[in-house]
Amino acid sequence: MDNAGMKRGIVIKDDWPGHSLDLFTYPEHYHEDIDSVYIPHGVIMNRIERLARYVMDDFGDNNIMVLCVLKGGYKFCADLVDFIKILGSNSNKYLETRVEFIRLKSYLNDQSTEDLHIIGSRDLSFLHGKCVLIVEAIVDTGKTMKALLKHVETFQPKMVKVAGLLVKRVPNMAESLTDYVGFEIPNRFVVGYALDYNEYFRDLNHICVISKTGKMKYKV
Ligand code: HPA
Numbered sequence: 001m002d003n004a005g006m007k008r009g010i011v012i013k014d015d016w017p018g019h020s021l022d023l024f025t026y027p028e029h030y031h032e033d034i035d036s037v038y039i040p041h042g043v044i045m046n047r048i049e050r051l052a053r054y055v056m057d058d059f060g061d062n063n064i065m066v067l068c069v070l071k072g073g074y075k076f077c078a079d080l081v082d083f084i085k086i087l088g089s090n091s092n093k094y095l096e097t098r099v100e101f102i103r104l105k106s107y108l109n110d111q112s113t114e115d116l117h118i119i120g121s122r123d124l125s126f127l128h129g130k131c132v133l134i135v136e137a138i139v140d141t142g143k144t145m146k147a148l149l150k151h152v153e154t155f156q157p158k159m160v161k162v163a164g165l166l167v168k169r170v171p172n173m174a175e176s177l178t179d180y181v182g183f184e185i186p187n188r189f190v191v192g193y194a195l196d197y198n199e200y201f202r203d204l205n206h207i208c209v210i211s212k213t214g215k216m217k218y219k220v
């Protein structure tokens with residue numbers, strides 16, 4: 001197995017401008033609000049299928065307790081779990097998956113705020129003794145993930161792995177906490193595929209770069 005590919009994922013370079021919008025379809029109501037298609041939906045899906053394989057190889061025969069970090073992680077989580085089921089049925093090796101949800105909030109506009117708010121179930125005692133897969137859409141500074149991991153560990157799971165669809169290259173990037181990385185991207189704000197800007201753009205399938213107009217229009 002290619003360990004580098006697993007740790008960094010598909011690496012998107014700093015100067016990648018994204019694909020021109022004309023090459024894809026997207027919701028008409030966003031046509032002024034995005035600059036480019038940064039990662040097309042189909043590529044996201046292909047990559048998630050590969051991540052599902054890594055997960056299955058690591059979890060062996062253990063049931064998977066999936067902890068989905070809302071709201072941004074809901075599409076990634078749903079698609080990842082689907083691929084785990086499909087790959088399982090294709091190879092006649094079904095892994096039992098259970099999904100639980102946790103909600104964190106740390107962003108206003110496109111800025112990270114300092115503190116971690118766990119909204120929703122703080123009591124994660126159902127994780128005790130389980131093999132846990134944390135599923136998160138974006139890992140940037142790693143501060144949030146570090147805090148969440150610490151919280152999860154207090155419930156004494158048997159094993160914990162982290163899947164991050166996107167990992168941002170930020171200055172002083174901590175040692176990676178993410179076991180399965182979809183894409184390593186530059187430190188820029190992206191939306192779509194359940195990632196939001198003040199709750200907008202979750203209904204966009206592709207991961208896109210927001211335009212100046214979009215940033216202004218949906219600012220709070
Ligand atoms: N987009 C949306 N939400 C986010 C991002 C991003 O780039 N980074 C952290 N939360």
Ligand code: MG
Pocket residue numbers: 072107195196197198
């Ligand atoms: Mg958000």
